Amino acid sequence: xxxxxxxxxxxxxxxxxxxxxxxxxxxxxxxxxxxxxxxxxxxxxxxxxxxxxxxxxxxxxxxxxxxxxxxxxxxxxxxxxxxxxxxxxxxxxxxxxxxxxxxxxxxxxxxxxxxxxxxxxxxxxxxxxxxxxxxxxxxxxxxxxxxxxxxxxxxxxxxxxxxxxxxxxxxxxxxxxxxxxxxxxxxxxxxxxxxxxxxxxxxxxxxxxxxxxxxxxxxxxxxxxxxxxxxxxxxxxxxxxxxxxxxxxxxxxxxxxxxxxxxxxxxxxxxxxxxxxxxxxxxxxxxxxxxxxxxxxxxxxxxxxxxxxxxxxxxxxxxxxxxxxxxxxxxxxxxxxxxxxxxxxxxxxxxxxxxxxxxxxxxxxxxxxxxxxxxxxxxxxxxxxxxxxxxxxxxxxxxxxxxxxxxxxx
Numbered sequence: 001x002x003x004x005x006x007x008x009x010x011x012x013x014x015x016x017x018x019x020x021x022x023x024x025x026x027x028x029x030x031x032x033x034x035x036x037x038x039x040x041x042x043x044x045x046x047x048x049x050x051x052x053x054x055x056x057x058x059x060x061x062x063x064x065x066x067x068x069x070x071x072x073x074x075x076x077x078x079x080x081x082x083x084x085x086x087x088x089x090x091x092x093x094x095x096x097x098x099x100x101x102x103x104x105x106x107x108x109x110x111x112x113x114x115x116x117x118x119x120x121x122x123x124x125x126x127x128x129x130x131x132x133x134x135x136x137x138x139x140x141x142x143x144x145x146x147x148x149x150x151x152x153x154x155x156x157x158x159x160x161x162x163x164x165x166x167x168x169x170x171x172x173x174x175x176x177x178x179x180x181x182x183x184x185x186x187x188x189x190x191x192x193x194x195x196x197x198x199x200x201x202x203x204x205x206x207x208x209x210x211x212x213x214x215x216x217x218x219x220x221x222x223x224x225x226x227x228x229x230x231x232x233x234x235x236x237x238x239x240x241x242x243x244x245x246x247x248x249x250x251x252x253x254x255x256x257x258x259x260x261x262x263x264x265x266x267x268x269x270x271x272x273x274x275x276x277x278x279x280x281x282x283x284x285x286x287x288x289x290x291x292x293x294x295x296x297x298x299x300x301x302x303x304x305x306x307x308x309x310x311x312x313x314x315x316x317x318x319x320x321x322x323x324x325x326x327x328x329x330x331x332x333x334x335x336x337x338x339x340x341x342x343x344x345x346x347x348x349x350x351x352x353x354x355x356x357x358x359x360x361x362x363x364x365x366x367x368x369x370x371x372x373x374x375x376x377x378x379x380x381x382x383x384x385x386x387x388x389x390x391x392x393x394x395x396x397x398x399x400x401x402x403x404x405x406x407x408x409x410x
Contacts, residue, residue, distance in 0.1 A: 004262040004273070007330040012264050026268050027261060028237040030213060031063050031254055033245060034086070035098055036070030038287060040247035048082045050286035052089065054242070057282055059091040061275035063254075065237075067117060069097035074104060080111065087112050096153065105147050115153030117184065118143045123160035124168045133168055137175060144179035155213065156180040162192040162200065173207045182211045184239070187226065190219030190249065194229035201233025213237040216252050218244060223252040224260055231267055242283040243291060243298075255280055255297045259335060277336030293385075303332040303339045304387070307346035315341065316350040343388040347375040355390045356404060363404045371402050 034051050038044055046054075051068075058066060069075050069083045075097075087095060096115035097108045108116050120140050124133055140156060147154040156176060161169055162185065173183055185204060187197070197214070204212060214230040216223045216239070227238045244253035255276040258269045280298035284291045293301040305315050318324045324339065325331035332339050341354040352368045352375075363371070375396065379386055388396070397404055 003268065004259060004330045004334060005266045007328075008263050008266065013266070025266075026270055027231050027235075028065065029063050029254060029258070029269050029271065030065040030067070030237050030239045031058055031241065032067045032098075032239055032251065033058070033241045033254075033283060035067035037067075037241055037246040037251060038283075041245050041250065041287070041289070042247075044245070044287045044289065046286050048078075048085065050282075051082050052085060054279075054282060054286055055086050055089065055091060055093075057275070057279050058242075059093050061272040061279060062270050064092060065094045065096070067098055068095050069108070069113070070099075073101050075107070080107070083113075084111055094153070096155075098157070099143075102143065102146055105143065105150065105152065109150040109152055113152070115155065115181075116147050117155045117157045118147060118180075119157040119159055121159040122169060122172050123164040125163060125165070126160065133171070137172065140172065140176050141179055144176060148179065153182075154180050155182040155184055157184040157186060157215065159186050160188040161185045162187040162197070163189060166203070169204070170207050173204055177208050177210060180210060182213055182237070183208060184213040184215050185230075185235075186215040187217055188215075190217035190222070192222075192226060194222065194225045197226045198229040198233040201230050201235050205234045211236045213239055215239045217246070218249045218251060221249075223250075224256045227252045227257050228260060228264055231261060231265055243280055243287075243289070243295075245283065245287055245289065253297075255335070259297050259330070263330065273334055274336045297335050298337060300337075301340065301342075301387070303328060303337055304342045305340065307342045307344045307348070307351065309346070309348040309350065312341055312348060312350040312354070316354050319354060343375065343390070343393050344386055345376060345379040345382065347372050347379070351375075352393075355393055357407065358390055359394060360407050361394070361404045362407050363402065367402055367404070371397060371400075374400055374402075 034055060038046060055066060068086050069079060094114040096117055097113055098117045098119055099105050099108060100119050105116055120136065122136060144154050144156055158172060185200065212235045214235050216226045238252060238257060240252045240254035240257055242254050244250040258271050258273060261267045261269055277298050280291055291299060293299050296302060305312055315324065315327065318327050341351055343351055343355060349368050349372050352371045356362055
């Protein structure tokens with residue numbers, strides 16, 4: 001497993017908060033892709049076969065904690081059957097369920113889950129009629145106590161914790177500390193900032209010695225940044241989903257956080273990052289949700305060099321000198337992705353030289369120039385997104401009768 005830390009900016013380690021990271025070298029991932037979160041995204045349903053395949057893929061890259069059941073107040077028979085099959089795989093992972101009721105907690109124990117994530121809304125600013133702080137505390141105590149009696153690993157999930165009064169959140173965390181094994185700070189509305197979350201995490205750390213998790217929604221595209229701030233604040237576990245799938249705008253994307261944590265903080269998730277691209281593709285297939293072509297880490301064009309001649313010349317020269325990988329924030333191969341020298345309407349000689357070489361071919365200077373001119377002419381009246389693959393370029397060369405030859409490596 002190759003670390004990405006060496007590709008980081010040297011300025012990342014200068015701020016005092018980073019130098020004194022409370023989590024020194026690692027952070028844990030708790031993935032929710034197979035829990036109800038993914039299927040709470042409008043229009044998404046994941047088949048049982050895909051759930052099994054995704055669970056195996058998550059385990060393969062090193063994710064050792066998965067939520068596989070939710071949909072309170074009670075999962076359907078089909079969801080329960082799927083969960084049992086996932087348990088039966090006997091993967092080296094801890095499996096749990098999101099629950100809101102005693103009946104769900106009992107079900108989790110009966111089917112053999114390791115733990116439960118007990119979801120209770122703790123935002124005292126939004127308590128409904130007939131509900132007050134005392135009722136919230138009593139409900140938390142009743143459900144967590146029952147889960148512990150059944151021998152389940154018990155996490156108290158503080159729903160909308162980032163918008164509750166600090167004094168009440170402290171009361172929840174401290175009063176119930178003996179009833180839970182972990183506490184989750186949930187930014188259910190996606191409204192906290194990285195600065196606010198670091199502050200809150202550090203405050204909660206002074207209230208309890210139990211491990212902390214965060215559950216972060218992405219309503220303002222801050223989920224990954226907030227996850228990094230949580231790590232700086234001492235949080236041990238980040239809840240994620242592959243590709244960031246989830247209700248509304250989704251959650252922390254596993255693949256983006258795993259890379260960002262190493263790059264920006266020097267803190268490893270322990271995952272095999274080279275499996276991220278294939279995992280992303282698998283979940284895209286499972287959900288029917290296409291991945292943006294320029295999505296960080298896993299997008300098919302995330303490492304596609306623009307067609308501008310001077311830029312491609314620079315990268316071609318780096319390639320010739322064996323320094324190509326050093327030009328990126330990190331080498332694409334380390335996350336299972338690939339570098340591309342884009343073949344489009346601004347095609348130039350460096351485009352042709354690089355892409356022919358990738359397939360083991362070359363051509364004389366005049367032919368290379370003629371191919372570039374011909375590609376430009378072919379694509380000049382095409383608008384919108386138009387990039388050729390290397391195979392399409394080779395087919396074009398054959399169709400047009402351009403003389404290309406295998407590289408002589410003798």
